[in-house]
Amino acid sequence: MKTVKASEITNLVEKLCIEACCVITGDIENKFKCCLETEKSPLGKQVIGTLLENAKIAREELSPMCQDTGVTVVFVKMGQNVQIEGGFIEDAINQGVRQGYEKGYLRKSVVRSPIERTNTGDNTPAVIHYEIVSDDVFHITVSPKGFGSENKSALKMLTPSEGVEGVKKFVIDTVSAAGGNPCPPIIVGVGIGGTMEKAAYMSKKALLRPLDEQNPDPTLAELEAELLTEINKLGIGPAGFGGTTTALAVNILTYATHIAGLPVSVNIGCHATRHAEGSL
Amino acid sequence: MNINKKDKDRITSSPPSGDLGGKRILSAPFTDETIRSLKSGDMVYISGTVYTARDAAHKRLYEMIQRSEPMPFDFKGQAVYYAGPAPAKPGKPIGSVGPTTSGRMDAYSPTLIAEGLKVMIGKGTRSAEVIDALKTHTGVYFAAIGGAAALMANCVLSAEVIAFDELGTEAIRKLEVKELPVVVAVDCQGNDVYESGRDMYKL
Incomplete structure (x- = not known):
């Protein structure tokens, strides 16, 4: 005991x-640095550079x-x-x-x-x-x-016949409607299955998976990669000013569900998707 | 947009307004001439006075206008920054202070713009009504970078609550800022970077 x-x-x-609140996680900071290289929009690059500078100031001054x-x-x-x-x-x-x-x-x-x-x-x-x-x-x-990103999250009870195509459409539509408001480049947490509240919980928990960790389920890993590619074609870009980096990652969690249902929840995390952990 | 220390020192010794080394520094409050010269997508830096006000303060200002009461500050040429700062640490004028989502102010903005408060700083898209009001009254909507709040706090030289103290973080604060980095999101012709930028990179 x-x-x-x-x-x-x-x-x-x-x-x-x-x-x-004050220290960005290493996986996200590294991802910013990668995107600084790949982002096509000059303004988008400047935004990512500013976010890196902001993260540095926050860490050094221990300011949020x-x-x-x-x-x-x-x-x-x-x-x-x-x-x-x-x-x-x-x-x-x-x-x-x-x-x-x-x-x-x-x-x-x-x-x-x-x-x-x-x-x-x-x-x-x-x-x-x-x-x-x-x-x-x-x-x-x-x-x-923060609620800039939380307010742009959404949940939908799909029917089984809508299948994985329905899931993809809902995720992309939700990100598209969010536009620049949730402080992109965003992290997209997706919960699929369970019941209504289970899907919502999974979509939030999915945001915590480190960006350098693959989804252990190869089918879901593939779905995540496909969604990320599609989301980054939306053109929203860093801060919503246009660009090729709209999301840093799509993280999916799933659970068993009912024969009659396909709940899907999308929780949007801002570019910092802040978290810190510890054990006793 | 990244201001390194060397650039900061260089800008410090420059005049308060004008172009310098490719960086355009605007002096606030604004003249119509300055507003007319701004193009959607331009990155600029604001130096001078801006006033913070977000949801609760907007509701109050709107209701005061309905009752024909005097405004807490003269709107002419002034910029409103949609922000509710974090508490200031000892020795600092303000805590982290980034923009909040502007869309929540859309219901009030056309009325405030008509009253003269036609320079806004926030983040995210605006309604067609707000954009129309900017065109009609020669206004401009700047977007600050959401989440870059520690960096923006370092642009604030002083902060003073001038109205609605009881609203806490949502009180109206008069800020003196130096080179606050912003992007011209919607110019006075109604061009919108959120639309044009997205169109340009959509595949």
């Missing part, structure tokens, strides 16, 4: 909030890359035998968010009620997803999600 202290969870979440430090999405992967000591896990996570957003000078962008809309003042509550696993692990990924 593994024991994790609530205070350790708080400290880890605090650190990960700041790191995720983007002022929209988002809703704090937290993925918890926890062994079934792990015991939390000294407090409720959810309170510990939210305290970490509170401290991270205060100490990191991150913007507080969360409103208490979607109808009445008063800012909570500390960016809580986080949106927390728990995954129970058999191993003795306690792993947290913090992924602050």
Whole structure:
């Protein structure tokens, strides 16, 4: 049995909030550098150069890359035998968010009620997803999600007869309609199958897959490559000013689904698709 | 668009407005003559005063116009930047401050443009109504680079809340900026880089 202290969870979440907002992940930064070479539009190249410069400033000054430090999405992967000591896990996570957003000078962008809309003042509550696993692990990924890109995400319940062609069309249509708003070059998370909420969850989780890692399923890897090529033909380009780099990657997750359904969800991540992870 | 240190030093000693080494620096507030000279797709740098205002401030300004109340600042020639900054660290005038999605301001912009607030900085496409208003009133819509907020914070020399303090990040702030990098997205003829750029690279 593994024991994790609530205070350790708080400290880890605090650190990960700041790191995720201020330090771009290496895989994305490397991809920017590749695209700087391949992008055909001179203006597009300048945009990518600016994003690299911005990432450097943010990392060196420990300032947020983007002022929209988002809703704090937290993925918890926890062994079934792990015991939390000294407090409720959810309170510990939210305290970490509170401290991270205060100490990191991150913007507080969360409103208490979607109808009445008063800012909570500390960016809580986080949106927390728990995954129970058999191993003795306690792993947290913090992924602050800005709404420039979140607002352009979409879900559709396709029919089985629409098949993979229907899936492709929906993904491309969603990216096309998003245009320059989600701060391209984007990362496209796609969830296919399951139920409505499972597809949405998978599309968000898919955004976390490192860009230098292939999809382990060869059929899906091929579908990802095909979608990426098609998306980059849309012409949207860096910042939407036109160009050949509209997306950096398409990441797909799938799950078993019903004989009568084909749910598809597309979660768009901005060029930074911020996240940071750590274990206890 | 990438300003390296050497370029920054060079620009510092230059006059506030004009062409220099291929970089065009515009002085804000703007004259109609300057606005007319801008072409969609041009990359330019803004130095001078800009005012931040986003969703909540726009709603209030719009309602104040409906009630014929005076505006919190004189709109003439002024630029509005759709941005809600992150908190400032000690010793800094402002936190990270990139553009937010302009489309959410489309419902209010034609009214504000008609009142004289006809230079806008944001990101993403605008409605046909906004573009028509820019043509009618000789306005311009600049796009800043979404997400490049740490870099843009370093272009801000000073920041002061001048209205709606209670809105927090959404308050109206008067910023003094130096060489804020932007692209002319929609010029006063209605040419739109989001459309023309996409058409040019669409396969």
